[in-house]
Amino acid sequence: MGQIKVEKNVGGIEGLAVITPTVHGDDRGYFMETYNENDMKEAGFDINFVQDNQSSSTKGVLRGLHFQKHFPQCKLVRAVRGDVFDVAVDLRSDSKTYGKWYGVELTAENKKQFLIPEGFAHGFLVLSDEAEFCYKVNDFWHPNDEGGMAWNDPEIGIKWPHVTGSYPGNADASGYALDDGTKLTLSDR
Amino acid sequence: MGQIKVEKNVGGIEGLAVITPTVHGDDRGYFMETYNENDMKEAGFDINFVQDNQSSSTKGVLRGLHFQKHFPQCKLVRAVRGDVFDVAVDLRSDSKTYGKWYGVELTAENKKQFLIPEGFAHGFLVLSDEAEFCYKVNDFWHPNDEGGMAWNDPEIGIKWPHVTGSYPGNADASGYALDDGTKLTLSDR
Ligand SMILES: Cc1cn([C@H]2C[C@H](O)[C@@H](COP(=O)(O)OP(=O)(O)O[C@H]3OC[C@@H](O)[C@H](O)[C@H]3O)O2)c(=O)[nH]c1=O
Ligand SMILES: Cc1cn([C@H]2C[C@H](O)[C@@H](COP(=O)(O)OP(=O)(O)O[C@H]3OC[C@@H](O)[C@H](O)[C@H]3O)O2)c(=O)[nH]c1=O
Numbered sequence: 176m177g178q179i180k181v182e183k184n185v186g187g188i189e190g191l192a193v194i195t196p197t198v199h200g201d202d203r204g205y206f207m208e209t210y211n212e213n214d215m216k217e218a219g220f221d222i223n224f225v226q227d228n229q230s231s232s233t234k235g236v237l238r239g240l241h242f243q244k245h246f247p248q249c250k251l252v253r254a255v256r257g258d259v260f261d262v263a264v265d266l267r268s269d270s271k272t273y274g275k276w277y278g279v280e281l282t283a284e285n286k287k288q289f290l291i292p293e294g295f296a297h298g299f300l301v302l303s304d305e306a307e308f309c310y311k312v313n314d315f316w317h318p319n320d321e322g323g324m325a326w327n328d329p330e331i332g333i334k335w336p337h338v339t340g341s342y343p344g345n346a347d348a349s350g351y352a353l354d355d356g357t358k359l360t361l362s363d364r
Numbered sequence: 365m366g367q368i369k370v371e372k373n374v375g376g377i378e379g380l381a382v383i384t385p386t387v388h389g390d391d392r393g394y395f396m397e398t399y400n401e402n403d404m405k406e407a408g409f410d411i412n413f414v415q416d417n418q419s420s421s422t423k424g425v426l427r428g429l430h431f432q433k434h435f436p437q438c439k440l441v442r443a444v445r446g447d448v449f450d451v452a453v454d455l456r457s458d459s460k461t462y463g464k465w466y467g468v469e470l471t472a473e474n475k476k477q478f479l480i481p482e483g484f485a486h487g488f489l490v491l492s493d494e495a496e497f498c499y500k501v502n503d504f505w506h507p508n509d510e511g512g513m514a515w516n517d518p519e520i521g522i523k524w525p526h527v528t529g530s531y532p533g534n535a536d537a538s539g540y541a542l543d544d545g546t547k548l549t550l551s552d553r
Contacts, residue, residue: 205419206419207417209418210415211414211415229398232392256445
């Protein structure tokens with residue numbers, strides 16, 4: 176039926192895509208297909224998603240950056256409530272854009288979805304008071320296979336929006352924080 | 365990993381199930397797997413979902429009852445925001461419980477999911493000011509194949525909760541309303 180708008184290779188990184196579904200509004204509210212295997216195949220994405228996840232987090236929470244080493248996951252991510260800044264870092268050893276990152280604001284309102292192929296680190300920062308985040312993955316969770324990298328790794332240099340204080344760039348100050356439990360202070364937007 | 369609780373054959377209707385995922389809460393909020401193909405297979409459900417839908421509706425909106433005639437859909441439904449009363453009606457001609465209905469309250473808080481096999485009519489009534497509803501289906505949308513039945517069909521006799529006025533039972537009064545655009549008046553809960 177072709178109900179998606181697809182922006183391919185966003186940020187000049189091959190394989191990263193931003194997908195926007197068609198929203199059918201009426202008196203009752205709205206309806207949208209948030210995933211359609213045929214539409215995805217037509218767009219060139221033949222992916223077998225096997226697990227769906229949902230997390231809820233408060234403002235300033237940064238989940239990530241995560242990846243699985245031997246069981247890499249392709250992810251299709253979106254916000255169902257609130258706003259997040261979502262980031263993928265290219266860790267594909269054979270990639271021309273190895274080490275490059277791309278970020279996109281995903282909100283319940285813009286309904287954008289971010290497609291992140293296997294071989295990337297992924298994470299997101301919650302910009303609204305609360306955010307509910309949903310995503311599909313094409314391989315199961317392998318806790319012992321998980322890898323993490325610092326959200327503020329100076330060699331990657333991700334520009335997380337609205338973060339106040341010594342960040343970014345001030346890697347000396349407090350060192351940089353790996354992974355879980357990171358909660359940042361955000362300025363007003 | 366076995367992260368779901370499964371209640372099978374709810375309402376005495378074979379194949380209907382209520383599924384509750386494990387919620388992992390922590391300082392940041394929570395995380396849950398809302399779908400895991402392996403867990404489902406272990407529970408005896410080998411279903412190939414190909415499309416995900418999301419709709420938003422205001423209080424009193426009743427979406428349904430719908431089914432596809434030649435391309436029946438198995439559905440796995442849940443509320444991601446607000447509360448709905450979700451109903452399935454057994455229309456399987458060879459079923460011992462043909463014509464029987466079962467309803468369950470699905471809320472963002474109870475995180476329950478309702479698994480409805482092929483051969484059922486399905487619909488839901490929004491009980492909260494707004495509700496956001498997500499579901500997976502195992503066949504695509506075939507608009508020309510759609511069937512509908514009245515939410516207040518007296519032969520089925522669904523007891524929709526909190527509905528005020530001439531309903532239920534008063535089928536004489538205004539006749540009964542088929543399908544789309546139904547908006548009911550609800551009493552306080
Ligand atoms: C990823 C995952 C986690 N869990 C459990 C383990 C913990 O009890 C709880 C939270 O796990 P975390 O790894 O801390 O979750 P989170 O920080 O949200 O990580 C996720 O967010 C960023 C995503 O990039 C990444 O895929 C995923 O690891 O959920 C599961 O049961 N299944 C899973 O698939
Ligand atoms: C079901 C469906 C609908 N649409 C479009 C058609 C309309 O423009 C709009 C709304 O369609 P409706 O059929 O009116 O949606 P709704 O009343 O929400 O019906 C749904 O809710 C109850 C569910 O039981 C049923 O599967 C589904 O038909 O969305 C799609 O693009 N794809 C779909 O899969």
